[in-house]
Structures are given as structure tokens and as C-alpha cells.
Amino acid sequence: MSKRPDLFTSYQKEISIFPNNTQKFWFVTLLLSSIYICFIASDYWIILITNALLVSIAAWGLNIVSGLAGQINLAHGVFVGIGTYTSAVLGGVATRSVIGFEMDLLIWLPLSGIVAALIGVLISPIAVRLKGLNLGLVTLAFVFIGSHFFSNLTFITGGSGLGRKSAKLNILGIDFNSGYEIGNFLIQKNQILYLISLLVTVLLGLGVKNLVRSKTGRAFAAIRDRDIAAEALGINLFKYKATALAISCFYGGVAGALLTTTFGGVEPGTFNLLYSILFIAIVIIGGAGTVLGPLFGAFFYVLFPAIIQYVVLSSNLSEQDLLITPQQIERIIFGLFIILFLIFEPRGLWGIWFRLRNYFKAWPFSY
Amino acid sequence: MKNAVEFVNVSLNFGGVKALDDISFEVKEGSLFSIIGPNGAGKTSVFNCVNGIYRPTSGEIKIYDQEIADLKPDKIANLGVSRTFQNIELFENMTTLDNILIGAHKHINYGPVTSMLRTKKVKNQEDEARDIAEDVIDFLEIEEHRFSYILSLPYGIQKRIELGRALAMKPKVLLLDEPAAGMNNEETEDIARFILDIHEELGVTIILVDHDMNMVMDIATDVIVMDFGKKLFSGSPSDAAKDQSVIEAYLGVSD
Numbered sequence: 001m002s003k004r005p006d007l008f009t010s011y012q013k014e015i016s017i018f019p020n021n022t023q024k025f026w027f028v029t030l031l032l033s034s035i036y037i038c039f040i041a042s043d044y045w046i047i048l049i050t051n052a053l054l055v056s057i058a059a060w061g062l063n064i065v066s067g068l069a070g071q072i073n074l075a076h077g078v079f080v081g082i083g084t085y086t087s088a089v090l091g092g093v094a095t096r097s098v099i100g101f102e103m104d105l106l107i108w109l110p111l112s113g114i115v116a117a118l119i120g121v122l123i124s125p126i127a128v129r130l131k132g133l134n135l136g137l138v139t140l141a142f143v144f145i146g147s148h149f150f151s152n153l154t155f156i157t158g159g160s161g162l163g164r165k166s167a168k169l170n171i172l173g174i175d176f177n178s179g180y181e182i183g184n185f186l187i188q189k190n191q192i193l194y195l196i197s198l199l200v201t202v203l204l205g206l207g208v209k210n211l212v213r214s215k216t217g218r219a220f221a222a223i224r225d226r227d228i229a230a231e232a233l234g235i236n237l238f239k240y241k242a243t244a245l246a247i248s249c250f251y252g253g254v255a256g257a258l259l260t261t262t263f264g265g266v267e268p269g270t271f272n273l274l275y276s277i278l279f280i281a282i283v284i285i286g287g288a289g290t291v292l293g294p295l296f297g298a299f300f301y302v303l304f305p306a307i308i309q310y311v312v313l314s315s316n317l318s319e320q321d322l323l324i325t326p327q328q329i330e331r332i333i334f335g336l337f338i339i340l341f342l343i344f345e346p347r348g349l350w351g352i353w354f355r356l357r358n359y360f361k362a363w364p365f366s367y
Numbered sequence: 368m369k370n371a372v373e374f375v376n377v378s379l380n381f382g383g384v385k386a387l388d389d390i391s392f393e394v395k396e397g398s399l400f401s402i403i404g405p406n407g408a409g410k411t412s413v414f415n416c417v418n419g420i421y422r423p424t425s426g427e428i429k430i431y432d433q434e435i436a437d438l439k440p441d442k443i444a445n446l447g448v449s450r451t452f453q454n455i456e457l458f459e460n461m462t463t464l465d466n467i468l469i470g471a472h473k474h475i476n477y478g479p480v481t482s483m484l485r486t487k488k489v490k491n492q493e494d495e496a497r498d499i500a501e502d503v504i505d506f507l508e509i510e511e512h513r514f515s516y517i518l519s520l521p522y523g524i525q526k527r528i529e530l531g532r533a534l535a536m537k538p539k540v541l542l543l544d545e546p547a548a549g550m551n552n553e554e555t556e557d558i559a560r561f562i563l564d565i566h567e568e569l570g571v572t573i574i575l576v577d578h579d580m581n582m583v584m585d586i587a588t589d590v591i592v593m594d595f596g597k598k599l600f601s602g603s604p605s606d607a608a609k610d611q612s613v614i615e616a617y618l619g620v621s622d
Binding site: 210211213215218219226234237 | 418439441445449450452457458459460465468472479482485490532
């Protein structure tokens with residue numbers, strides 16, 4: 001280990017993801033234990049963590065367009081929906097009511113992101129001309145247009161109330177739908193999906209980090225802070241706003257594809273306004289504009305209800321005693337958290353983590 | 368000598384208000400050109416027209432003989448025009464270094480997908496951009512503020528960083544909108560020294576708007592005086608101080 005971990009001898013080292021060995025060590029430890037969890041945890045927890053990983057991918061997407069580039073987007077859930085249905089059509093099984101092509105994951109996963117991104121590019125001429133409240137209203141309209149298409153294109157979505165099955169899990173021609181046997185060891189479908197989600201999360205997380213420390217990320221932030229100055233410095237506003245939206249939609253699409261595959265099926269009513277607002281809440285709670293924030297926010301959003309439920313169930317109190325259901329408690333506390341974070345910690349969970357880290361970095365002289 | 372910027376009968380109206388009224392002037396390449404005049408004379412409007420933020424109602428603006436009427440601000444920036452703003456327009460949630468790197472935006476050419484993959488090309492170009500930024504930081508003597516967030520820095524330093532951000536573009540023409548506004552004598556002298564250095568060492572054509580007459584008279588090579596959107600005078604700084612219409616604009620007319 002180097003004796004002066006904060007002394008950098010090149011510009012690249014200064015902006016590297018893990019500037020010192022301690023950070024590398026903790027990242028590798030975290031990654032290895034994440035993989036290990038997959039083989040010891042129960043199905044319930046595996047699905048829960050998979051869900052959290054995928055929600056954080058979608059939240060990263062929203063964070064790029066709203067947190068980083070400052071363009072409010074109330075329709076992120078629609079792009080998640082577009083990714084979902086792209087994957088379900090390409091990877092799903094055809095039935096009497098819906099179409100499906102049973103393609104490989106390596107085809108439908110990237111395409112889910114790309115199709116969502118293309119639709120993002122398609123609507124960007126409208127979105128990039130507006131900002132602030134007007135943009136918010138237009139994206140609100142996208143939610144309703146999206147919902148309309150989702151419930152009426154029944155050959156794709158199965159129609160409202162019915163829904164359809166998700167994509168099949170075939171990778172490189174191998175069928176993983178009922179698990180896969182290596183020797184005597186059986187890997188469940190959930191475990192495979194968990195590992196895929198972990199891999200995609202690491203890759204796309206790396207993408208976000210790289211974006212932030214590049215010309216493109218700086219241009220996004222410049223547009224967020226002062227668009228007139230950004231334009232005067234040679235940043236093409238239209239191009240960069242459209243790029244931010246496209247990248248955001250790509251993340252949303254990929255997340256949507258894997259989320260649905262984890263749940264096995266999807267109903268078009270899922271992608272309503274509340275679903276889009278949810279991602280905004282996650283980004284705010286996690287820390288808007290930060291790299292790790294959406295990850296924290298997503299884990300908070302997914303694991304928090306599970307913990308509440310666990311507490312309620314283990315407290316031996318019936319619903320009659322509590323007067324409200326665990327779901328209601330969860331929503332009330334979740335709403336409360338959004339308000340508290342906006343008032344007290346605009347940088348969200350990331351901000352708290354940042355201060356904790358700095359506290360322990362300087363320990364025992366932290367004052 | 369070539370004209371860096373040329374205004375030909377430019378007028379700019381906002382409803383009934385004539386912000387610029389039939390303005391014509393030429394800025395020779397390599398000059399330190401100053402626009403002075405009382406508040407509301409239209410000085411900043413001239414900048415906003417050169418910069419593409421406003422479109423003139425009539426007339427032509429040329430930058431190195433290229434008509435810019437149809438160009439957006441980012442295209443004009445790519446012609447080599449950079450500017451600072453009267454009220455600081457820095458990116459407040461970023462560090463000094465990031466602000467200056469954004470100034471170097473047009474010297475980096477890789478796409479968004481490449482930037483996410485962080486290829487060798489990205490790394491090399493980021494290093495080059497950092498070199499440009501470090502040169503600027505060195506030039507303006509703001510080394511100790513490199514990693515400070517803009518919000519935490521004093522006003523005088525922020526003004527200097529904004530100058531740095533404009534310089535990182537390696538402009539051919541630099542528009543400075545009141546660089547010495549709100550500064551004490553010492554800070555004004557610092558800024559004047561930097562402006563002269565930029566003009567002489569880097570050979571940048573500078574258009575300067577400021578209210579500090581002492582500074583303008585000391586450093587400008589050419590000057591125009593404006594009042595109520597009209598051009599009153601153009602010539603050398605020493606002649607401007609003697610011109611009757613200029614004195615009237617600043618001090619009023621005696622009955």
C-alpha cells in the first residue's frame with residue numbers, strides 16, 4: 001500500500017474511481033459478498049435484492065436526466081414500461097392474445113434499452129424546447145399517452161387487468177427458465193437473474209461514474225446550473241438535452257426488462273403516474289445528482305417496507321390493533337422521509353453517507 | 368488588419384424600446400476595444416448580440432467576416448468567441464476545476480457513448496483538457512481554489528474564475544462584461560493586469576465593457592461611447608475624454 005494515498009502523480013489517478021487500495025478492497029469485498037449472498041439467502045431476499053438493484057438502474061436513468069442535466073421528467077416510468085414490453089415481445093412466448101419471439105436475453109436486454117432510448121430521442125424535439133414547469137407538464141402528458149398505448153395495444157401488453165408473461169430466460173441458447181444444473185448443483189432461475197442484475201448494475205453504474213467525469217457529464221451539469229452560460233461556452237443545448245434523455249431512457253428500459261422478468265409477468269396499469277413519481281422520490285431520498293445516491297435510494301425503497309413488515313409481523317400485533325395495514329404505515333413513513341430529506345438533507349442518503357465517511361476518515365480527530 | 372468583429376447598422380428593439388439604434392463599429396484584430404457609457408446605454412446588449420443570445424432586429428454582425436445572424440450561441444462560441452457575464456454566471460455546484468474544464472468543452476471531441484465506456488481516447492483527451500485548465504489556473508493564479516466549490520469562494524475570486532472559464536476556450540475574441548464591477552482598487556488592478564496579459568501574451572482580441580473609467584482609459588486601445596442605444600463617439604481613449612458629446616452624456620447638459 002502506498003505511504004501517501006492522497007498524493008496523486010497523474011491526472012487520471014486523481015479522478016479514478018478507487019483512488020486508493022482501501023476503496024478497492026471494500027469494493028471487491030462488497031462485490032464478493034453480494035455474489036455469496038446469492039447462494040445462502042432465501043428466495044424472498046434474493047428477489048428483494050434483485051428488485052433493489054434493478055430499481056436503482058432505473059433510478060440512475062432518471063438521475064441522469066433530472067439530477068445531472070436538471071430536466072424534470074415525470075414520465076420515467078413510461079420508459080421503464082417501454083423497455084418492459086420490448087423485452088416481453090422479443091423474449092416472451094406468443095399466445096392467442098399476445099405476440100412473442102422467444103429471443104435470447106443477449107438480444108432482448110440491449111434492445112429493450114435501445115428501443116426506450118430511441119423513443120426518448122423521438123420525443124426529445126418537444127422536450128428539449130421546454131424547461132421547468134412547462135417541461136414537467138409535457139412529461140405528465142407523456143404518462144397519460146403512454147398509459148393509453150399500454151392498455152390499448154393488447155397484442156403487445158395483453159390489455160389492462162390481464163397483462164402478459166415476461167420474457168424467457170434463454171442465454172446463448174441455454175434454457176435457464178427452470179434453473180440450471182452444474183454437476184449436482186442446481187442454480188435457480190432467481191439466482192441467475194440476481195447475478196445478471198448484479199453484473200448489469202455494476203456495468204451501468206460504471207457507465208454513470210464515467211459519464212459524470214467526462215465532457216458529457218460536465219455539459220449536463222452546466223445545462224442544469226446555467227443554460228445560457230453553457231450555450232455561450234459552445235455546448236449545444238438541444239444535442240445534450242436529447243442525449244441526457246436518451247441515456248436516461250436506456251437505463252429505464254434495461255431496468256424495466258429485467259424487473260418484469262424477475263416478476264414473471266406484467267400488467268399495463270403498473271406504469272401509471274405513481275410509478276413515475278416513485279423514481280423521483282427514490283432519486284430525492286438517495287441524493288439527486290450524485291452517482292451512488294440512486295443506489296442508496298433504491299435499496300431504501302425496496303428494503304424499508306420489508307423491514308417494516310418484518311417488524312409488524314414479529315410484534316404479534318394484528319391489523320385490528322394497529323388500525324392500519326403495514327402497507328399504509330410504509331407509505332406514510334416513506335412520504336414523511338421525502339419531506340424530511342428535502343428540508344434537512346437535500347443531498348439525500350448519499351449526503352449522510354458522505355458525512356459519516358468523512359467523520360470516520362478523520363477519526364479520532366473528527367471535529 | 369482584419370476585423371475581428373464588425374457591426375453594420377445594427378438595431379435591436381424590445382417592443383418600443385430601442386436597445387441598440389443603428390450601431391456601426393469595427394473591432395480590429397488584436398485590439399483592446401472598450402465600450403463605455405452610462406447605465407442602460409446598451410453595452411451589454413452589444414455583447415448579447417455578438418454572442419447570439421439576442422438576434423438584432425436589423426443590420427449585420429460579422430465575426431471574422433462571417434455573418435452570424437442565423438447562428439446559435441454555441442456555434443458562435445465555436446467561431447472563437449468567448450465571454451464573461453456582468454453578474455457572475457459560474458456553475459455554482461461545481462468546483463473551480465470543473466468550471467474551467469467546461470470552458471475547454473470545444474477542445475474535446477468524443478461522443479456520449481465513448482465517454483461512458485471511457486476508452487483510451489477519452490482518457491487522453493481528458494488529460495489534454497486538464498492541461499489546458501491547469502495552464503489557465505496557473506495564469507490566473509488560482510491554484511489554491513482548484514478543488515473549491517464556487518459557492519464557497521469570495522466574489523473577487525469568482526470573477527477571476529469566470530475569466531478563466533472563458534480563457535479555457537482559447538478564444539480569438541474575448542468579451543468581458545464589467546470584469547471589475549464591485550471590486551476594490553487592488554482587485555481592479557489585478558484584473559487590469561490579467562486583461563493586459565491576456566491581450567499581450569495570448570494575443571486575444573478583447574472587447575471590454577466597464578464603468579471604471581480609470582482602468583478603461585489606461586488599458587484600452589480603442590473606445591466607443593454609447594448612450595441610449597446610440598453611438599456617440601469612437602476613437603482613442605484620450606480623445607473620448609475630451610469629446611463634448613461624451614462629457615454631456617456622463618455629466619448632463621447645462622442649460
